[in-house]
Amino acid sequence: MANIVTGIGTSHVPSVGAVIDNGKEQDPYWKPLFDGYQPARDWIQDNMPDVAIVVYNDHASAFGLNLIPTFTLGVAEEFPPADEGYGPRKVPTAVGDPDLAWHLAESLILDEFDMTIANEMSVDHGCTVPLSIMFDKPEQWPCKIIPLCVNVIQYPPPTGKRCFDLGKAIRKAVEAYDKDIKVAIFGTGGMSHQLQGERAGLVNAEFDQSFLDRLTTDPVGLTKIPHVEYMREAGSEGIELVMWLIMRGAMGDDASETYKFYHVPASNTGAGLIVLEDGSQK
Amino acid sequence: MNREYRDIPGTYVMDGQHCRKGYHLNMFCMSLNKAENRDEFRKDEAAYLEKFKLTDEQKTAVLERDWLGMLRLGGNIYYTFKLAIFDGRSMQFVGGAMSDVTEEEFRQMMVSGGRPVEGNRSKKEQEQSNG
Numbered sequence: 095m096a097n098i099v100t101g102i103g104t105s106h107v108p109s110v111g112a113v114i115d116n117g118k119e120q121d122p123y124w125k126p127l128f129d130g131y132q133p134a135r136d137w138i139q140d141n142m143p144d145v146a147i148v149v150y151n152d153h154a155s156a157f158g159l160n161l162i163p164t165f166t167l168g169v170a171e172e173f174p175p176a177d178e179g180y181g182p183r184k185v186p187t188a189v190g191d192p193d194l195a196w197h198l199a200e201s202l203i204l205d206e207f208d209m210t211i212a213n214e215m216s217v218d219h220g221c222t223v224p225l226s227i228m229f230d231k232p233e234q235w236p237c238k239i240i241p242l243c244v245n246v247i248q249y250p251p252p253t254g255k256r257c258f259d260l261g262k263a264i265r266k267a268v269e270a271y272d273k274d275i276k277v278a279i280f281g282t283g284g285m286s287h288q289l290q291g292e293r294a295g296l297v298n299a300e301f302d303q304s305f306l307d308r309l310t311t312d313p314v315g316l317t318k319i320p321h322v323e324y325m326r327e328a329g330s331e332g333i334e335l336v337m338w339l340i341m342r343g344a345m346g347d348d349a350s351e352t353y354k355f356y357h358v359p360a361s362n363t364g365a366g367l368i369v370l371e372d373g374s375q376k
Numbered sequence: 377m378n379r380e381y382r383d384i385p386g387t388y389v390m391d392g393q394h395c396r397k398g399y400h401l402n403m404f405c406m407s408l409n410k411a412e413n414r415d416e417f418r419k420d421e422a423a424y425l426e427k428f429k430l431t432d433e434q435k436t437a438v439l440e441r442d443w444l445g446m447l448r449l450g451g452n453i454y455y456t457f458k459l460a461i462f463d464g465r466s467m468q469f470v471g472g473a474m475s476d477v478t479e480e481e482f483r484q485m486m487v488s489g490g491r492p493v494e495g496n497r498s499k500k501e502q503e504q505s506n507g
Contacts, residue, residue: 109467123487153454154406159399177409179461247454249381249391288491290453291444292386294471295482297490322380326497330387331453359486362467 096194096271098264100143100278101345101370102134103309103338104227105285106150108219109361111183114226127365130355131227134369137353138228143278145191145238147198147264149340150220150282151246153178156212162248163210165260167202168217168241169195176216185222186232188239194271195240201267207260217241224282227367237278246283246334255317257336261343268344281341283334285356286327287363296329297364303356305335306366310351313342341370348373385499386475388447398450404428404438405455408462417462443473 110127113119119128155176157163170190175182202209221241229236245251252260261279268277285302288294305328308316317339324333342349353369381389388394395402404425407413417424425435437445438459446456453470460470472482475491485491495502 154402154458155409158406159395159402159455177411179408179414179458181411247390247452248395249389286490288387289457289467289471290447290474291388292475293384293491293496294386294474295485295491296493296496297486298493299489301493322378322384325381325387325389326384327493330384330389358489362471362486362490364490 096268096273096275096277097372098268098277098279098344099372100138100141101341101349102224102228102278102280103306103341103366103368103370104224104280104282105360105363105365105367106220106223106282107360107363107365108178108223110365111219111223111226114231115184127357127360130357131367134353134355134367135228135230137369143237144275145194145240146225146278146280147240147242147344148221148224148280148282149242149244149337150224150280151334151337152243153218153220153247155218156215156243159248162245163243164245164252165207166210166212166215166243167195167199168212168215168243169199170213170215173215173217173221173239173241175222176218178218183219183222185226186234188217188221188225188235188241191238191240194273194275197271198240198264198267201270202260202263205263205266207263212243215241215243220282224280242340244337244340246336250321251333251336253321254319254336254339257339258313258317258343261340261345264340264344265346279341279344281338283337284328284332285335285364285366286329286332288329289331289362291330293329295362297358298328298332299356299358299364301327301332302364302366306354306356306368309338309342309368309370310349313339316342345370346373383499385496385502390452394450394452396450398452400429401434401438401446401449401451402455404430405451405458408458414462443470447474
């Protein structure tokens with residue numbers, strides 16, 4: 095039986111990818127962020143999953159406004175890095191796990207989550223930056239990757255509760271998979287940030303830190319946050335945090351926090367990182 | 377439909393209406409994902425824009441790099457930022473341009489913890505406190 099053993103929550107700020115690509119981690123501006131990432135990077139080396147399901151949003155790279163699927167599951171053999179306007183990031187092509195991905199797609203749809211299935215999809219910084227944050231700059235990513243892309247750009251994104259419930263269905267599906275493998279799930283995006291308009295630059299550290307705490311103490315409470323509250327309190331792009339609730343839903347009720355870190359700013363964003371471990375694994 | 381989010385100041389929510397208004401503007405921006413399109417746009421910006429069904433106002437906003445104007449005309453920041461990437465501009469530059477400060481001032485605001493949420497939650501609240 096397969097198990098979801100690890101949940102990672104992390105921001106996916108594009109400039110963090112650029113810093114890693116250019117080896118600027120020790121610059122005074124970035125050092126505190128990377129010092130904060132290091133314990134999670136060390137931890138994952140000793141707790142390497144076989145497959146990582148990476149929940150993220152595409153930023154006008156693989157998807158435009160011509161077609162806006164709410165949940166898209168990547169079932170391809172591989173996912174190349176996207177050209178977002180300055181050439182593709184020089185990171186490895188993500189190797190997929192079509193067998194598990196198709197199992198997930200079929201299970202989720204029969205479990206009443208109407209997934210869009212992607213046989214071809216490039217992945218942008220939303221997916222590749224979390225991999226760089228956790229795995230640094232390897233020749234190949236150390237595990238297989240299943241991208242799960244969520245629309246959070248076109249209003250309305252799925253609700254926090256819908257995301258949490260999707261996470262629970264993912265857990266059920268993974269546990270029904272016949273191979274004995276370890277699966278991690280990444281919930282990415284956020285934390286508080288607003289990139290647009292006269293209110294650009296909004297950060298709400300109090301909101302973010304409370305969100306990080308409640309991931310373990312009160313996840314069901316988090317599923318009740320309405321969209322307008324995310325936008326008001328955490329900035330219009332802070333609404334990306336609903337994606338963390340897919341990760342949280344996929345962890346067991348008794349998941350515990352192994353590591354947590356928060357830093358302002360990473361570019362225009364409040365940057366958080368959390369590592370959750372499944373209760374039954376300890 | 378509850379549109380309570382319209383009370384949030386300085387924020388252009390990408391709802392259905394906004395998407396309809398800015399569809400072609402945003403899809404022009406997205407076209408810059410392709411290197412050959414970037415080359416063509418670089419050669420003659422105005423001519424390249426003719427390939428898309430932009431309004432005259434939208435064309436002007438693009439050519440003048442009116443970052444706030446583009447949002448008001450239906451742009452979405454993830455799309456319009458493609459144009460900033462094309463120009464080699466940072467998110468701090470664009471953030472500053474939209475909030476009327478310099479790139480350096482914007483960067484300093486972020487280093488100091490970002491724009492506070494206090495006083496920036498609600499248009500109604502702002503109007504009341506301005507008496």
